[in-house]
Amino acid sequence: MRRTIAVALKGAALAGLTATLLGGTAIAAPVTVWIMGDSSANFDQLVAPFEAESGIDVETVAVPWDAIDQKLTTSVASGQGPDIVQIGLSKLRTFADAGALLPLDDLLGNYPGLAPENFADGVAGKATAVAGQIVSVPWISDTRVLFYRKDILEGAGIANPPATWDELRAAAKTLSERGEGQYGYYVPQWDSALPVVMTWDQGGDIVNAEGNIDFNTPAFAAAVDLYTGLHADGSVPKNGDFDQTQGFISGIAPMLVSGPYLAKAIAGAAPELDGKWGITTLPKAVTGTSLFAGSNLGVWFNTDQQDESLKLLEFLSKPATQLEWFKLNGELPTVKAALTDPALAADPLVQVYAAQLGDAKVLPMISNWDGGVGSDLLKALNSIVLAGADRTQALADLSAAAEGQTIN
């Protein structure tokens, strides 16, 4: 409290000083935005019209993805944060638990552009609420789709990409029988979302009705069957350093579930493959639900520019802004009106992503998915498929480790 007052006083003094210097025109401090990755120049370009129109100065700071944990820790500890921060969905709970984000439930009503119904259902409003509170506004989206090599599948007598997970498992087995060192599918050993997606597709969830993490469900058991079955069939490489881009380009692993970044990597590394590969929505079991990844934007808890920040968020949530961002930075929108815009639908890849985003969910908002339940889940499954651990025991250990983890 004392710090807030001190900051406010300092701010007031500073503003007063500038006002005197500039002969009466008060100039507000800029709204500072932390943007992940190296896209800050593009972001500056994106918000230029907003700055011109509203007179609010926006200052962009680029934060590298792997520095965000430390940056969060230091800024929470010092109380000195930005005004707006981009948060990867898997980190949202950590930010909220740290008290770094301003709860927005009571504020959103004043900004019609930020109404939850404007955004894709997978991330809108309560879908990304933490413990019942809305602490962020959707920004960009990202999802997982099925990548496949048309030429190789056809060569193995598979006319169409698999439409169900059973078909995928059978096709993967056929493809792995092409010879020594050939596989049909690739399971990244670091991808904790994949087993969850498989569980969703079996018609279940890893969160039960009370909001607790629950692995004792038939749907999860079916997902484990699928995960371990792919390995038992010899359809997937077992080395952890397998390179998915190289594996796909060389055809060693001609099918995998991945995101738009892989499409970019393939197009960049192997333009000669153009037309020989494709993407499609996830295979189904009961459903074909995929992962909704991406980033939201939150307002820092002690910002002194609340209204300016929310105005900026409203500007960023305009369909036109979101489409412009896709053009500038290649990241998909979260606003429904932008997702269905004909400008996006022109790109056949984006069409698939947009279709998949219509059936996609975020990972459960529990504290520390990546380091906690996510890594326990991977450890359990990989100990079965890589080290031959006893399945019953491994899953019992997993349930014990996840005990008490809740989205509430």
Place this chain on the structure above:
Amino acid sequence: MNRRLAPYVFVGPAMLLLATFGVFPILVAAFVSLTNMNISGLARWSNVKFVGFANYTKLFRDPDFWQALWNTVFFVGVGVPAVVLLSLAVALLLNRSGGRFFKALRAFYFVPAITGIVAISLVWSYLYNTQFGLLNFLLTSVGLKPLQWLSDPWLAKFSVGLVAVWRGTGLNIIILLAALQGIPRDYLEAASLDGANAWQRTRFVTIPLLGYALFFVTVTTLIGWLQFFDEPFVLTKGGPLGTTTSVSLFIYKEGFQQSQFGYASAGSLVLFVVIAAVTLIQLRMRRRDIEY
């Protein structure tokens, strides 16, 4: 200057540095380990609660911690003898001549010690790569099966350890070489006049005189391996299945990835006690220096 005061003035600055950067952080960690400090505690001190020894009881029930502890024991058990013996052997061989070729070799052995760990790990992860690594290329070209250097739970331990041994010998070789060159020639000449052969001269004259250098090398190497971190962090991130997670890496994961500062502090206190105990035992066991 007061004669009584003078020694304190001289050791004062060093003591101040030790207290600030050595003792004080340990005390802070000891205090934090008794709380539930996490990231929300950083934001508001009122969120921090005193939890007594709960972190420690949780730690000793955590299978991941025990795995990390046994991994560390394994790394120490294999790594320390390997580094010390290899350094000693190379230093003895290098000491046989001061020729230009041997001087070049000296530089060659020292290079790993001064090369950045990130560059080293990048090169080694390419060498170890299952699909297009040099090692597997060599294996397959002589008709052997390729190995999963960093993906096989057992082999990964040795692969990671090998890089650390390779990196760790450089400095120790130089230390031992310096000690070897400090041994007066007269002793060795006297021994050979008495009819001692090369092996006997090494075994009964050189090695006993290396006592202090060997002790120093062993203690620092042991502490280094107890705090083993860099190589698994950059090569495997502690995987596969946690088989290369050392205690330091475990602490890093709990503290800096999961923001469980209280819990991680408890882990580092345990590691501190282990290192202190091992070093004290070594100091106790050390016999007096041999002087001729």
